[in-house]
Amino acid sequence: MNTDSVKRAAETPDEAMPFAELGMKQDEYDRVKEILGRRPTSSELAIYSVMWSEHCSYKSSKVHLKQFATKAPESEALLVGMGENAGVVDIGDGWAATFKIESHNHPSYVEPHQGAATGVGGIVRDIMSMGARPIAVMDALRFGGADQADTRRVLPGVVEGISSYGNCLGLPNIGGEVVFDPCYIGNPLVNALCVGLLRKDQIKLATAPGPGNKVVLFGASTGPDGIGGASVLASATFEDESEAKRPAVQVGDPFMEKLLIECCLELYAADVVVGIQDLGAAGVSCATTELAAKGTGGMHVDLNLVPLRDSSLRPEEILMSESQERMMAVVSPSDIPAFMAICEKWDVPAVVIGEVTDTGRLVMTWDGSVIVDIPPGTAADEGPVYERPFHEPAGQAALNQAVDLPRSEDLRATLLQLLGSPNLASKEWVTSQYDRYVRSNTVLAQPADAGMLRISEVMDGATPTNRGIALATDGNGRYAKLDPYAGAQLALAEAYRNVAVTGAKPLAVTNCLNFGSPEDPEVMWQFAEAVRGLADACKTLGVPVTGGNVSFYNQTGTAAIHPTPVVGVLGVIDDVAKRVRSGFLEPGLRIALLGETREEFGGSEWAHVVHSHLGGLPPEVDLVAEQGLASVMVEAAARGLVAGSHDLSDGGLAIALAEACLARGVGATVSLVGDPFVDLFSESSARALVAVRPEAFEEFAALCASHEVPCYGLGETGGDALVVEGVLAISVAELRDTHTKTLPALFG
């Protein structure tokens, strides 16, 4: 079989290359030819086509994402910002946390189990490659309507994939979201978050400096999975030997990933790693070009040395394979024996496949001929950049028209209808399939507002402290559909609030931006507005974006999903013993509502569940009020003033009260002063419910006043029912029955 070498490419300048089949546009292909001064070889085309894909190059989103940097608030906590595998934040006492959320949407639709499993695997390797020990995961999930047939295929598979992969890694799953809406039926969203911990002075970066240093590929062998377009390449230019369809979805081996985690941590501790990069999307292509581009600039790789699990793989396929559980390290030659010994201890295969050079070129050979010879930066960093046109959707003004929806007089029935609806019902059917206890540092986990981890003892030799981190993810596609600018801000505000109500101070942000096709100007407008909104809100709240991910093309035909920016917020708490738990933990506590309630039903859960209606405007964003509320909650926790809390969001006060009662089976009696319907079901932002011991109430109220946070006494905890005086009374048992039966009835 002929190998398409650089020499051959120079000799056959006019040979047609299948760039279009690989998703490359004519002008992009022309640019590759201009960079190289000749046509690319098939291997080079493989590299450029994946590196310049939307997924790897962010070519449609880059011009907008810049705002996360240009508008970034001053933050002493930020140690590594956007552009690396994950951002790193200083959390005190010499510790740093690294966290990131990433989508694996399309694979999870095609093959829910493996798609979701490898989504977890990928984000965990991103965190490992920063030099950190991964310490927890979370998942933000969106599915089609709960009663739609395909949801019964996708949801159990996704949950099982996350469960089998994450549990086997020994990472507690401490939170996340499960949301149903028919708009996701053909495009479910699987956004996986991982957080890791490291010492501040031990950050690793994806770089390959030092000519003569060795390039080591370690972990699983390379197989024909996740190849997608590469088989087009391998079979188009040559005889049809590799005609067999290569699977486009990767298959995960969590056991290998667990070994890789322990192996990497031991390699870091032995200080035998100069630079490191995980192999995710675009596999060897991405790792070699990015490492070389950020290092001394050159690298020589012998592709024949890559361990294969299918010996028929062609070099183009090896370059594009997305086989899981692989890492690439740059290692000084004198450290190679120690490096290999550690890999051997953990039964992790490792092979030197090349070395760092100072030529400024990435050169690869196959069977002795040069098949790749490119300036690595042109593939890694200098991809195309598009200023995609955008405009407000034609129907946006009509969508924003408020409609008067009839309100039932029977608020008891309305509450139960909402509480049992799939989006508000208990997610225990899902979360009980995740291990939340492993590593014994889980202070809070779902259904708490935020997950919280104690960070002492995570690393050997660390001084035990009671310091902890808290994490929450949020996102409301309906709000964002009505107003993407406000919707993105509301997602941030809710995650920020969820972290704060546990007593942790919000510090930094990651985001996963899920949208339809960027080639649709109306979708592009949603994207541009959401990014602008998020960047503005991060600036106001003083929490920088540290990294994240964009997922476009979540669209079937012309029907795009609701724009769904999912925002993750990380916070820090000095002493986890002072964390505030969710809900009413005991009788005899004073209940107070913090924040102002307005008549806001646009995009609400009530309009969705009761009227299947989406229209009007989302709740007003008040970031100053969010900041005040967060300050109160953080300070109240530190002073031990609050005995329980709960964020108000979907379903408003009614659902917050019901969930607070369900936390420990403690009832409550409250009175409302305004219109009961508005008080109970409005979704105004910047609000929280707190339970305070009577003797601390005065001091707590004074704290609220000093931050200008409205504090309304509602009533008291106790009894075995939720009683809203003069409006409704529901026993905790009935609340529980309604809340817990929905998902098991749907999914078995």
Add this chain to the structure above:
Amino acid sequence: MSAARVGVVTFPGTLDDQDAARAVRLAGAEAVSLWHGDHDLKGVDAVFLPGGFSYGDYLRCGAISRFAPLMEELIPAAKSGLPVLGTCNGFQILCEAHLLPGALTRNASLHYVCRDQRIKVESATTTWTSAFEPGQELVLPIKHGEGRYVASADTLEALEANGQVVFRYVGGNPNGSLNDIAGISNETGTIVGLMPHPEHAVEDLVGAPSTDGLGFFTSILKKLVNV
């Protein structure tokens, strides 16, 4: 007197080893790391086989681990009376190694399940449960996909007759185990295996909402001190 030394075994894919070591230390003993690939029990006084997915649980949970070099030392030592506690995957390994009878199969629900589970102490005479009272109820986390205890009718009858059923699930059988069995022992009570996780219930602040797991560790310490 030097502290009792409790070995904690790490196989490739073991997950709860740090948790187990922490629990051992909290109880006042010394935790000694034992590596699956070594023929060395390091002279420990007792051994904890923690949970996880050793060797990826490939083939069958615990089926590969029982052949590890360390197990070649542990199996005869356990048969000679070395106290051994296996939780979750550790329990599965003990069954695969025939140190305990029966087997653990896929949960009846076919789902992995993580929850705080009530169990009842059926035997407080074993080396690992003497700190409890017979009939006492504990809350410990369970987290497994393959925890359904099965055994032949004869074996079950013998276990019940000899008082080798150490724990039973109460308030709902989470996995379809025969006779609601959550944990068993060998005939002499030195080897105990159970699906729940005592090491995740030893501190107020983290893990399950109980500290009932501490009793396992105080039981073994009491035993070792009195030997």
